Amino acid sequence: xxxxxxxxxxxxxxxxxxxxxxxxxxxxxxxxxxxxxxxxxxxxxxxxxxxxxxxxxxxxxxxxxxxxxxxxxxxxxxxxxxxxxxxxxxxxxxxxxxxxxxxxxxxxxxxxxxxxxxxxxxxxxxxxxxxxxxxxxxxxxxxxxxxxxxxxxxxxxxxxxxxxxxxxxxxxxxxxxxxxxxxxxxxxxxxxxxxxxxxxxxxxxxxxxxxxxxxxxxxxxxxxxxxxxxxxxxxxxxxxxxxxxxxxxxxxxxxxxxxxxxxxxxxxxxxxxxxxxxxxxxxxxxxxxxxxxxxxxxxxxxxxxx
Numbered sequence: 180x181x182x183x184x185x186x187x188x189x190x191x192x193x194x195x196x197x198x199x200x201x202x203x204x205x206x207x208x209x210x211x212x213x214x215x216x217x218x219x220x221x222x223x224x225x226x227x228x229x230x231x232x233x234x235x236x237x238x239x240x241x242x243x244x245x246x247x248x249x250x251x252x253x254x255x256x257x258x259x260x261x262x263x264x265x266x267x268x269x270x271x272x273x274x275x276x277x278x279x280x281x282x283x284x285x286x287x288x289x290x291x292x293x294x295x296x297x298x299x300x301x302x303x304x305x306x307x308x309x310x311x312x313x314x315x316x317x318x319x320x321x322x323x324x325x326x327x328x329x330x331x332x333x334x335x336x337x338x339x340x341x342x343x344x345x346x347x348x349x350x351x352x353x354x355x356x357x358x359x360x361x362x363x364x365x366x367x368x369x370x371x372x373x374x375x376x377x378x379x380x381x382x383x384x385x386x387x388x389x390x391x392x393x394x395x396x397x398x399x400x401x402x403x404x405x406x407x408x409x410x411x412x413x414x415x416x417x418x419x420x421x422x423x424x425x426x427x428x429x430x431x432x433x434x435x436x437x438x439x440x441x442x443x444x445x446x447x448x449x450x451x452x453x454x455x456x457x458x459x460x461x462x463x464x465x466x467x468x469x470x471x472x473x474x475x476x477x478x479x480x481x482x483x484x485x
Contacts, residue, residue: 190238190480191416192247193409194398197225197233209401210235215410223249223361223390224313228270231255231387232395237409239480240419246465246478248391248424251341251358255386258369260285260351263379266311267366277379279351284376288345296375297343300368305335309366338363352383392422420455420462427451429466429474431458439464440481444473 197206203224211219220241222234231254236244260279264271284293308314310331314321321331339360346354353372357365366382373380388395399414408414420428427449435445436458445456447468454474456464463481466474 190240190419191236192240192393192419192422193235193237193414193416194393194395195233195235195404196395196398196400197230198401199228199230202227203233206233206401207235209404210237210409212406213404213409213414214238215407220244222247223252223387225387226268226366226385228268229385229387231385232390232393232398233387234390234393234422236419237416240416242478242480243419243423243462243465246426247419247422250360250391251389252361252363252387252391253389254357254359254365255346255388256355256357256365256369256382257384258353258355258372258380259383260353260373260376260378260380262381263370263373264381266381267309267364267370268382269384271311271381275379277373277377279378280376282348282350285348285351285353292376296372297345299375300371301340301343304338304340306338306364306367306371307335308333308364309370312364336362340368356388391424393417418461420457423455423462423465427454429454429456431456431463436463439476439479442476442479444469444475447472447474 193210195206197203203221207219207221211217214237216238218238218241220236222244225231225233234247261276262273263275265274288294310321310333312321314333316324316331321333324331340363341358344356346356348354357368365385369380369382403414409416429447429449431439431445438445439456452468454466455462456466456474463479464476465478466476469475
């Protein structure tokens with residue numbers, strides 16, 4: 180049986196600016212109608228209350244999601260002091276209250292104790308995820324247990340926060356830009372910052388600005404995704420190669436392409452542990468180094484007409 184033909188319109192990445200109030204899965208549903216295919220997936224879930232960049236893969240590009248570079252992640256957040264919620268964001272119920280830090284403290288990012296608190300929340304950290312999260316507890320999502328009112332105690336997990344950038348402050352709110360690695364809960368950082376300052380806090384608003392090389396300035400809105408707009412070529416897609424990061428790029432000739440069709444290793448002329456194998460400017464496979472002179476295909480994307 181011939182393999183599925185993967186055309187430039189059917190396979191690629193779409194950067195979507197997700198609005199607040201919908202899930203990442205809701206965005207996938209809209210993209211499916213626009214692309215007229217069920218083969219749609221996303222990288223890096225955004226909470227319903229959050230907005231900003233969501234990287235969506237379409238067609239054969241869904242098989243490359245594990246290889247798409249999604250770090251560092253950049254977020255703009257508004258942290259509200261005075262109340263802590265059970266979700267660590269503005270959608271939850273208040274579970275603790277405390278006087279917010281003095282406004283002058285929040286407006287002095289280089290002064291103690293704000294600078295000290297931000298420094299303590301920078302670098303490799305052990306973070307306790309929010310009780311309302313997708314983490315598994317005894318085979319069940321933590322948020323499902325939390326919604327039933329069950330006590331949820333999650334173990335800390337390793338994360339990396341690269342930097343905090345103070346943006347502005349007013350009353351009991353602090354606006355920051357956070358650069359971090361994958362798996363970081365900005366909601367939990369807001370909670371922990373409140374505690375570090377002897378107060379209580381939650382994440383009032385959150386917007387993802389960037390994920391790896393993808394930036395929200397390149398994104399389109401859901402209003403632009405009319406049914407069939409991608410399938411008919413009215414909205415173009417980003418080439419998967421642009422999001423694969425700094426890996427080797429090996430261009431295949433006809434003979435090497437024939438080897439690839441049969442799942443065989445191909446000759447490696449480029450250095451590196453992993454490579455994108457290219458033909459006619461398109462990614463046809465992701466391969467790992469096998470010995471000194473071969474690439475062993477791991478994911479193969481070949482159209483029947485190649």
